[in-house]
Amino acid sequence: MLEIKARQGLEQLEEYKVEMVPNADIVVNANEANWNLPKDVLLQVQYKTQEFIFNRYPPMGTGDLGEVLAEDLHVGSDKIIIGNGSSELLEKACFAFGGAGRKIAFPYPSFSMYGVYVQMADSISAPYALTAEGYVNADAVIAFCAKEKPSLLIICNPNNPTGNLNSLENMEKILAGVSCPVIMDEAYMEFAQEPESSKEISTLSLLDKYNNFLCFRTFSKAYGLAGLRVGYGIGSDKLIGIIQKVLMPYHVNSYSLMVAQVAYENKTFFRERVQLIRSERNKMRGELAGLGFKVFPSETNFLLFLPTEKLACKLAVYAETKGYQFTGNNASKAGTLIFQELLQRKILVRNFSGNFYLPGGIRLTMGTEKENVKVLAVITEICKSAEE
Secondary structure, eight states: OOOOOOOTTGGGOOOOOOOOOTTOSEEOSSOOOSSOOOHHHHHHHHHHHHTOOOSSOOOSSOHHHHHHHHHHHTSOGGGEEEESHHHHHHHHHHHHHOOTTOEEEEEESSOTHHHHHHHHTTOEEEEEEOOTTSOOOHHHHHHHHHHHOOSEEEEESSOTTTOOOOOHHHHHHHHHHOSSOEEEEOTTGGGSOOOSSSOOOSGGGGTTTOSSEEEEEESSSTTOOTTTOOEEEEEOHHHHHHHHTTSOTTOSOHHHHHHHHHHHHTTHHHHHHHHHHHHHHHHHHHHHHHTTEEEOOOOSSEEEEEEOHHHHHHHHHHHHHTTOOOOSOHHHHHHHHHHHHHHHTTEEOEEETTOTTSTTEEEEEOOOHHHHHHHHHHHHHHHHHHHO
């Protein structure tokens, strides 16, 4: 029988897996929007669909969406790049700036696919640690890059899965202090806290000052287009041009580009939804903290919470009384218990319980108000039962 061998190193790659439950009543595990498009936006999409040209290839460049983005962001169209979600752009950036013998630096704990993209690019992983509270230590990152000399640095801001927002001041400090290209992954920036003054919080405000970075955004989160996969990057025309070389021709389909353009041109319709998510997030954070969880200070559409030592011990004991046979420490057992108990009630969250840096961690996307009330009620019930 023919022996089939994959490319060397491919066996080390782990397939990206997310818990899927076909009959789940509440799905809050993937940081998607739990609403469809606003009615006015949906009507515009339906109208454009009637005359949509399906038989032609997409534009080779960024097309009309790129022009709309460039005009709104006050940059030249040569400083815009479009991808199948910002994830494709992250992957291609690793292809473009990585390679054999080259290091790519990325944060941990953070988006798990960073390391995968680095491996796919045959590059050397150079992970740098966030603080215990989930923030980027600018001085530590600058020193790390001086020592490791990566060919690319990735920063997730706000960070996934902890949700932390790092200050623009610290982000600029890094841009000024490193000598390699920098990717600012701002997939969740639309949910970030509004500044008390007119001071910007996104690195987009630094585009005219620095030419060594790219800022990546997505339509999957705030705009609710996860099913269409559209993301974009803004930055130096030189860096954009380099990444363009590794993109496939016609890599983003025309229909996705059209819908994303309609959504962006009508972004005011999404503001009320974003405000609701922020309000629900802040309310939920207080409730979870009151139950005895450590809740990270999120500025995204999700929360990450971990059981404190006292609560973890009670939940671990409660898990045993219910017949569960979980492995790991008390925190890991506690988080797994919460995940499984929610799952039994057809509520799907993201389980980080086994993560070494986030023991017992559960990531909860903000759903509708009704969904959030139900999720909180179940978690409260579990914690109170553990107290008895």
